[in-house]
Amino acid sequence: MPSVFLHDWNLSPAEAIALQKRLAGRVEREDRLGEVRHIAGVDIGFEQGGAITRAAAVVLAWPPRAPGAFEVVEQVVHREPTRMPYIPGLLSFREVPAALGAFGQLSRRPDLVMVDGQGVAHPRRLGVASHLGLWLDLPAIGVAKSRLCGRHGEPGPARGDWTPLTDGPDDEVIGAVLRSRVGVKPLFVSPGHRVSLATALRWVVGCLGRTKLPEPTRLADRLASRRGQAANFS
DNA sequence: GCGACAG
DNA sequence: ATCTTGTCGC
Numbered sequence: 001m002p003s004v005f006l007h008d009w010n011l012s013p014a015e016a017i018a019l020q021k022r023l024a025g026r027v028e029r030e031d032r033l034g035e036v037r038h039i040a041g042v043d044i045g046f047e048q049g050g051a052i053t054r055a056a057a058v059v060l061a062w063p064p065r066a067p068g069a070f071e072v073v074e075q076v077v078h079r080e081p082t083r084m085p086y087i088p089g090l091l092s093f094r095e096v097p098a099a100l101g102a103f104g105q106l107s108r109r110p111d112l113v114m115v116d117g118q119g120v121a122h123p124r125r126l127g128v129a130s131h132l133g134l135w136l137d138l139p140a141i142g143v144a145k146s147r148l149c150g151r152h153g154e155p156g157p158a159r160g161d162w163t164p165l166t167d168g169p170d171d172e173v174i175g176a177v178l179r180s181r182v183g184v185k186p187l188f189v190s191p192g193h194r195v196s197l198a199t200a201l202r203w204v205v206g207c208l209g210r211t212k213l214p215e216p217t218r219l220a221d222r223l224a225s226r227r228g229q230a231a232n233f234s
Numbered sequence: 235g236c237g238a239c240a241g
Numbered sequence: 242a243t244c245t246t247g248t249c250g251c
């Protein structure tokens with residue numbers, strides 16, 4: 001597993017970075033969503049000490065039956081040999097191939113995708129959520145648990161409070177630091193593809209249940225890391 | 235040269 | 242991300 005090659009392409013890190021710069025120009029940050037009925041959550045986990053990459057995709061129906069109570073329409077898991085080590089800024093080359101494998105197993109094409117990671121809040125404005133959204137040609141939102149780049153203040157204490165995440169000498173707004181739950185470290189939300197920051201925030205807040213992570217990402221995260229599976233024989 | 239660094 | 246027990250809190 002040479003670290004100098006990425007994804008299915010034979011790319012060196014320098015070439016991968018050049019590719020990110022080119023693809024970033026195709027990322028749309030203006031809203032272009034149709035009617036949303038199915039929202040997919042995507043996340044990646046690992047098995048066997050990292051040798052196997054495990055991608056999970058969960059599809060939830062919108063709107064929820066009650067605030068925070070979503071119906072799981074479909075959920076799939078795709079496993080494959082891990083092809084890349086983790087390199088900050090190049091996460092998509094490690095996770096997108098597996099994520100695409102999971103999407104290939106879905107019987108439906110979701111209307112919106114939430115990814116565990118950054119969207120345009122990335123050094124070259126092409127985080128894993130943007131890369132996947134671009135590849136699938138679907139509206140996508142990045143929901144990360146920590147910061148990759150950018151500056152920000154402390155968001156207010158109430159659920160839904162947020163403060164902009166900025167970067168560069170011109171203080172470009174690349175995302176938002178969102179308080180998804182009282183008393184818990186905030187989330188880093190950013191547009192992945194075909195959505196504005198305001199819309200991204202709207203959907204993330206709308207998908208919040210009782211936990212820090214929005215339901216799509218929380219359920220995918222749980223499935224990817226194999227939690228919530230041993231609880232079948234009560 | 236010295237930090238920072240999604241998952 | 243993952244390795245891991247108990248423990249604090251609602």
